Amino acid sequence: MMRPATVDDVAAIEAIAQAAYSPYISRIGRKPAPMLEDYRQRIEAGGVYVLDHARQVQGFIILLDTDTGLLLDNLAVAPAAQGLGLGRVLMDFAERQAADSGYTHIYLYTNEAMTENIALYARRGYAQTHRAVENGLRRVYMSKVLQAI
Template identity: 55%
Template sequence: MIRLAQIQDRRAVEAIVEAAYTPYIRRIGQKPGPMSDDYDALIREGRAHVLVDEGMIQGILVLIPEEGSMLLDNIAVSPAAQGRGHGRTLLQFAEKTARAAHHASIRLYTNEAMTENIALYSRIGFIETHRAEEKGLRRVYMTKRLDP
């Protein structure tokens, strides 16, 4: 089940983000961007969703509507729950939500050192649009056109 995150979910959301992104700190040389996000604000703004499985929050998704596109700002699955298809479920939910909001595309960015993420997004139809450095992080920007 995927639902909007509630303020009481904040600690679980932050714990998943911490667990999912900590392994990348060494590779990147600093904390990945999602580790610095204000989840209290994202939850209050209705931008954070949680995936609940077996009564526990196992994944999180942050979607930010933009002009003509939906930004998939963050997606993370608890390392203990990986391999169960939760990431795929969250990605499908993101696309469905973007279509329902009449967005023609969904876009995201990831760190260029997260090569496995870039490969995954490419396999499911995202196309690299550009690369840039922001806040000391080297990012790869990708977009996927959505069929109506």
């Protein structure tokens, strides 16, 4: 079940972010940005959703409205729940939110060292638009044109 996150979800979101992104520290050479996020502030600003599965928060997603489309800013699934299709549920939710909000496309970025994420997004129809170095992180930007959902 997807629902908007509340401040009561901060600890669960932080734990998921730490567990999901820590394997990338050695590849990137530092903690990925999602491990440094102030999730309480993000929740208070809106656009954070959690996925409850088996009576626990097992994943979360952060969506931001921008001038150019809906930004899928962050997505993570608890490592113990990976392989259950929850990432697909989160991605489907993001794309529905974008379409329901009238956007013609959705975009995201990921670190270039997260090659499996880049491949996963490409399989879902996202195409690379550009690369950039931001805050010392090498990011790959991708976008997907939305069909009527």
